[in-house]
Structures are given as structure tokens and as C-alpha cells.
Amino acid sequence: DQQVKQNSPSLSVQEGRISILNCDYTNSMFDYFLWYKKYPAEGPTFLISISSIKDKNEDGRFTVFLNKSAKHLSLHIVPSQPGDSAVYFCAASDQYQGAQKLVFGQGTRLTINP
Amino acid sequence: EAGVVQSPRYKIIEKKQPVAFWCNPISGHNTLYWYRQNLGQGPELLIRYENEEAVDDSQLPKDRFSAERLKGVDSTLKIQPAELGDSAVYLCASSPGVETQYFGPGTRLLVL
Numbered sequence: 001d002q003q004v005k006q007n008s009p010s011l012s013v014q015e016g017r018i019s020i021l022n023c024d025y026t027n028s029m030f031d032y033f034l035w036y037k038k039y040p041a042e043g044p045t046f047l048i049s050i051s052s053i054k055d056k057n058e059d060g061r062f063t064v065f066l067n068k069s070a071k072h073l074s075l076h077i078v079p080s081q082p083g084d085s086a087v088y089f090c091a092a093s094d095q096y097q098g099a100q101k102l103v104f105g106q107g108t109r110l111t112i113n114p
Numbered sequence: 115e116a117g118v119v120q121s122p123r124y125k126i127i128e129k130k131q132p133v134a135f136w137c138n139p140i141s142g143h144n145t146l147y148w149y150r151q152n153l154g155q156g157p158e159l160l161i162r163y164e165n166e167e168a169v170d171d172s173q174l175p176k177d178r179f180s181a182e183r184l185k186g187v188d189s190t191l192k193i194q195p196a197e198l199g200d201s202a203v204y205l206c207a208s209s210p211g212v213e214t215q216y217f218g219p220g221t222r223l224l225v226l
Binding site: 004009034036041042043044045046049089091097098099100101102104105106107 | 118145154155156157158159162170205207209211212213214215216217218219220
């Protein structure tokens with residue numbers, strides 16, 4: 001039972017263009033969402049989060065959008081840079097647990113082409 | 115500030131052998147997590163500690179896996195005996211609270 005799904009295993013984007021990574025969830029109890037970025041041979045690093053009281057959160061080039069009715073969130077990276085090439089994981093939890101009880105998606109490998 | 119330290123980084127063992135992984139969390143972080151990440155999947159929580167207490171071990175296969183966090187700092191995760199399906203990356207993470215988790219580089223285990 002995959003409660004958090006990232007249906008695109010990989011994505012390739014031209015440098016300078018927008019990268020859009022998608023994530024769907026099934027558990028209606030989830031109301032806190034995070035994105036992590038992972039380089040090879042390193043652990044995941046926190047990127048950005050959003051709680052269900054918002055539908056958008058922005059941090060520099062990274063913006064996360066949340067559509068609660070569709071149980072869908074997306075991460076936008078604008079403009080994409082070669083250093084953004086990594087695996088991106090979507091994770092979900094509930095507000096009570098915060099980031100202490102995370103359910104991760106399978107990840108999407110993003111490749112930024114020069 | 116030093117990050118989460120894990121050792122060893124790589125381990126190759128034969129099935130039925132025991133193996134242990136060590137984690138040193140970020141100083142001052144009371145919460146420590148162990149995850150398993152299978153190839154092509156996201157991390158899955160095995161156990162979470164608050165100081166010395168294991169507060170969530172519902173996903174830990176207790177027949178062969180054990181963990182301890184003596185003195186509420188370093189932690190060890192053990193598998194005995196290892197099976198072929200245990201081949202994965204074992205990640206340790208720590209957090210100061212509920213905001214986010216900080217991950218170590220992981221231990222890549224290969225069971226032959």
C-alpha cells in the first residue's frame with residue numbers, strides 16, 4: 001500500500017527551464033508535506049515543506065504547490081540549474097507528528113541538461 | 115556543525131552472518147531514526163528513538179533486527195542473521211524537534 005506516490009521515476013529538463021516534480025498521496029490524514037533532495041552517496045537533505053493550511057510555499061527558486069482536494073503536490077524549480085540534478089523525494093506526515101513520522105515516495109531522478 | 119556520521123559506509127557479508135551499523139547523530143538532537151532504503155524506493159522507517167527510548171519500532175522486523183541507543187546519543191542497528199533481502203542502504207537521521215530530519219550518508223549493505 002503505497003501511501004505516497006511519485007509516478008515519474010525520472011525527468012530530464014533543459015538548463016534554465018522549469019522543472020516540475022509531482023507527488024500524489026492517498027491518506028487523507030496527511031497534512032504536512034516535505035521535499036528532500038538526494039545526491040549519490042549522500043543522505044537526503046531537506047528542501048522545502050508545506051502544511052495543509054497553505055496551498056503554496058516559496059523559497060528562492062523552489063516552490064511547492066498543494067492541491068488538497070486532489071491529494072496532489074508538486075515542486076517547481078525555476079530556473080533549473082545543473083546542480084539541481086539529483087533524486088527528489090516527496091514525504092508526508094501529519095501536523096501532530098510534524099517531520100517525525102514521514103512516509104516517503106519512491107523518488108524522481110531529475111537530470112538538468114546544459 | 116558536524117552532520118550525522120555513519121559507519122561503515124559499505125559492507126559486504128554472506129547470508130546468515132551478523133552485521134552492525136553505527137550512527138552518531140548531530141549534537142543536541144534528541145530524536146534519532148533508522149531507515150532502510152531499497153533500490154528504487156524511498157526510505158522506510160525502521161525505528162525512532164526519543165533519547166534512549168524507542169518510541170516507534172512498529173516497522174522493525176524484530177525476529178532478526180535489533181537496535182539500541184545507549185545514553186541517548188550514539189545508536190547501533192544490528193541484523194542477525196542477515197538474509198539476501200536485507201541488501202539495502204541503511205540511513206540514520208536525527209532531529210532537534212518536529213521540523214525536519216537530518217540524514218547521514220547511509221551504509222550500503224550487500225548480502226551475498
